[in-house]
Amino acid sequence: MTVMPLTPPAEPTLEVHMKNGYIAHQDTSLPCPWIETPLIESAPLSKLAGCRIFLKMENFQPSGSFKSRGIGNLVLRAVQRSSASPSSPKHFYASSGGNAGLACVTASTLLHQKSTVVVPLTTKPEMIQRIIAAGATEVVQYGQTIADADAYLRADLLPKDTQGVYVPPFDHQDIWNGAETLIHEVHHSLGQTPDALVCSVGGGGLLVGLCQGLDKLTPLSKRETTKVIGVETMGCESFYEAIKAKSLVTLPSIKSIATSLGCTTVASKALEYGLRSNVSSTLVSDKEAIEACIRFAEDHKVLVEPACGATLALVYSGRLGEVMDVKEDDKVVLVVCGGSNISVEMMYGWKKEFDL
Numbered sequence: 430m431t432v433m434p435l436t437p438p439a440e441p442t443l444e445v446h447m448k449n450g451y452i453a454h455q456d457t458s459l460p461c462p463w464i465e466t467p468l469i470e471s472a473p474l475s476k477l478a479g480c481r482i483f484l485k486m487e488n489f490q491p492s493g494s495f496k497s498r499g500i501g502n503l504v505l506r507a508v509q510r511s512s513a514s515p516s517s518p519k520h521f522y523a524s525s526g527g528n529a530g531l532a533c534v535t536a537s538t539l540l541h542q543k544s545t546v547v548v549p550l551t552t553k554p555e556m557i558q559r560i561i562a563a564g565a566t567e568v569v570q571y572g573q574t575i576a577d578a579d580a581y582l583r584a585d586l587l588p589k590d591t592q593g594v595y596v597p598p599f600d601h602q603d604i605w606n607g608a609e610t611l612i613h614e615v616h617h618s619l620g621q622t623p624d625a626l627v628c629s630v631g632g633g634g635l636l637v638g639l640c641q642g643l644d645k646l647t648p649l650s651k652r653e654t655t656k657v658i659g660v661e662t663m664g665c666e667s668f669y670e671a672i673k674a675k676s677l678v679t680l681p682s683i684k685s686i687a688t689s690l691g692c693t694t695v696a697s698k699a700l701e702y703g704l705r706s707n708v709s710s711t712l713v714s715d716k717e718a719i720e721a722c723i724r725f726a727e728d729h730k731v732l733v734e735p736a737c738g739a740t741l742a743l744v745y746s747g748r749l750g751e752v753m754d755v756k757e758d759d760k761v762v763l764v765v766c767g768g769s770n771i772s773v774e775m776m777y778g779w780k781k782e783f784d785l
Contacts, residue, residue, distance in 0.1 A: 462505055660739045
C-alpha cells in the first residue's frame with residue numbers, strides 16, 4: 430500500500446518560478462490545479478473599515494475555494510513523484526463533506542487520476558451530486574461525522590488499494606506550500622506585502638501557508654510587520670482556544686453553522702505561528718457571519734458560505750479596529766476563501782432564521 434504520510438519526507442518545498450507575474454509550479458508538462466485569482470479593492474468595505482480593503486477572490490478557484498491551492502498541490506506533487514512510473518496512476522482518497530473533497534476531485538480529474546471521497550451520512554444530496562459532477566470516481570457515505578468517515582477511509586478503503594494516496598484536509602507540508610502561493614500573488618499585485626491579512630481558520634492550513642510565505646518575502650528583521658488575523662465563528666474556535674491555552678485544544682463538539690470551519694483541533698504548525706506577536710485570533714457569531722454573507726452578496730454580487738463570511742464579518746461588524754490599529758493608508762487583504770456549500774435558497778433561509 431502506498432499512502433501519503435501526514436509528515437512527508439524531507440525534500441525541497443514547492444518548486445516555483447515566476448510565470449506571467451505569479452507563482453507557478455515548475456513542471457509545465459502537468460496542468461496546475463489552481464489559478465491566479467483577482468485581487469480587487471473594495472470601495473464599500475474600505476469605507477466601513479477606514480482603510481484600503483482588498484479582496485483576494487479565492488471563490489474563483491476551480492473547486493470554488495482556496496482548497497484548490499493546498500490540496501491541489503498535494504495531488505500535483507504526488508503525481509510528479511510518481512512520474513517515473515506513468516503506468517501506475519494514483520487513486521486519491523479524501524474524507525470530506527464539502528470543499529476539501531471537491532478540491533481533491535477537481536485536481537485529480539484535471540491530472541487524469543482517480544478519486545474517492547468518503548462523506549458522512551449527514552451530507553446533503555446536493556453536495557454529493559456536486560462532488561460526482563466534479564469527476565469523482567466514487568463517493569461513499571459512512572458514519573455520522575467526518576471523523577467516522579475518515580476512520581473508515583483509513584481502515585477499510587486505503588489498505589485495499591496499492592495506489593491509494595491519503596489526502597488530509599489541512600495538516601501537510603504540500604498543502605501549506607500550495608496555500609503559500611496566495612501571498613506571493615498578493616505581493617506581486619500590491620508591489621509589497623500588505624499591512625494585514627485576514628483569513629478564516631478551520632484546521633489552519635491556509636494561515637500556515639500565508640505565514641510561511643510571509644517569512645520568505647520579508648527580511649528577518651521585519652518578519653513580523655504584517656499582521657495576520659485568523660477568524661473563527663463561535664462554536665468552532667479551536668484556534669482561538671489553542672492560542673489562549675498556548676497548547677493544542679480539542680473541542681468536544683462543533684456548534685456553529687459554519688461547518689467548513691468545524692475542525693476540533695488545529696494543526697500544531699498553526700498554533701506555532703499563532704503564538705507569534707503579529708498573529709492574532711478573533712471570533713464572530715454565526716449571525717455576524719451570515720449577515721456578512723448577505724451584505725457581501727449585495728455589495729459584490731458574489732455568494733460565499735458562512736466559513737468565508739467569518740472573515741468578511743470582521744469588517745461588516747465594524748470590529749477590525751478591535752484587532753489592529755487601523756490607519757487610512759493601510760492595505761488590508763481579506764481572503765475571500767469561497768466555498769461551495771451555499772445557494773440563494775440557503776441565503777434566504779438564513780436571513781429568515783436570523784431575522785436579518
